[in-house]
Amino acid sequence: MTATSPTPTAAGLTRPVGPAAGVVPVALALIRRSLLGTVRIPATFIPMIVMPLFFVIAFGGAFSSVTLLPGFPTDNILNWVAPFSVLQGASFAGFGSAFGAGRDLENGFFDRLLLAPSPRLALILGALGYSALRAFVPTVIVVSAVLLTGATVPGGVLAIAVLLLAAMGVAVSAGLWGLGVVYRTRTQRSGGLIQVGIFTAMFLSVGLVPLSQMEGTWLYWAARVNPITAVLGMARSGFVGDVTVDAVLPGVGALAAMIGLLGWFAWRGFRRLEG
């Protein structure tokens, strides 16, 4: 962008004049546009705040006695459900970005982006960057709420940092899944399908109880192969004990695999959209 004189548009994008802009500046401009959209429509933030808090209250309240089960990793249900609730909120963050892309596709703004000489990768990275930023919201809200109501964090600040990393990874993964669907359907109405995928992945995991409590059930096998289980293990590690490499590495690996696979899914959808 060095040879260009950016022109601000009403949407918050800077439009290069002359050569095509680089990936990072365009992605940053798209993130800025999405953030402006969020400020202008605060209601889009509500599910990210309300749903994780609801999960904390509902699961923490209704299933508080599961910690009495022999071998349960913690005696404080808030420590157990808080990371799960954060990841639920983070998945909503990713869903929101995909929903925004669907809106752009429906109202024609996406066509204008495709006509611009911007790098294609930036269009996806902009949405994903916005998803990752939005993951801060449920993390801050839920962690603050549970710390005020009796949760402890044995892993300290590192535990919260690991939880945030997991939340950002889940937001990006959910965003990629959502973008892949939206690029194929070209409508916001595919939101239901996106949510079904996200909910299924989140619940067929160790969301409520650890693997050891599911032995002998079908869910044990589903949760074992579900990468969200490893991500949850990583996110929870500092809430049920110290943060360990053994807990974090599988989670990071699972996130990398999900982002790689879903990234391919989204990119293929994007290419189909262009074609």
Add this chain to the structure above:
Amino acid sequence: MSGPGAVAVTTPAPGRATALVPATVAMGRRALLSIVRQPATWVPGLVFPLLIAAVNAASLSRTVDLPGFPPVDSFLQFLLPATLIQGVLFGGIVGGADIALDIQDGFFDRLMSSPVARPAILLGRLGGAMVLGVVQALFFIGVFTLFGARVEGGPVAVAVLVVVAVLLAVSIGGFAAGIGLRTGSQEAVQNFFPLVFVLLFISSAFFPTALMTGWFQWVAERNPLSWMMNAARDLVISDLAFDDVVRAVGIACGFAVVTVSFAAMQLRRRVRMP
């Protein structure tokens, strides 16, 4: 008149209001047709409760051994009434949203300009919700039975559960119709759904209140849904007892009376609107 409404609503003789019963039957038939033709609106009400039940039953199967847990064969058996009621609550919202759709697309105004008996507009919708409630109840009981969760109270208890489901369908249908009539907005009806979901969660639906703690337990024990849920659950997990039947049916009747009265008030208000 075109569209789904045209199929079922009978045309009265000029100058005379259509009798209540034929008009209600016609409106009920229309409501049922609109449900049947839009599976996307009611299939989630069958699938999601089953998915939640399957995950909870597998996750929490060992909790049945905790002291204070009611005597059950399995967690799935414990969940049967919760799944049934959850499904009916999902389905009932559809009827309310449809009445709001009638207002939004102008069909309600066309009904107003016809001599259709006014209560039939509401009763027809509730009739559709009742039929859907029966289908849902039998479906859930059938699926749970297939997976080994028996109704210990026998066929009579099953019949009572179906009656409870129908009354609940009327209750939630009345509530949703009342909101729909008040606001004329499908979105407003849908926005009340999370409230119903929260009420269900803060009850004995998914876990016994005896094993809850703190303010959550306090609220859950005072939630009328818990009272009805406990009575319905007793029909499932123990032998048939008359007081369980009276409690389950009585509380569901109470809900129905309150919400249908609310819907009737809103219908009167809507009819009088210029």
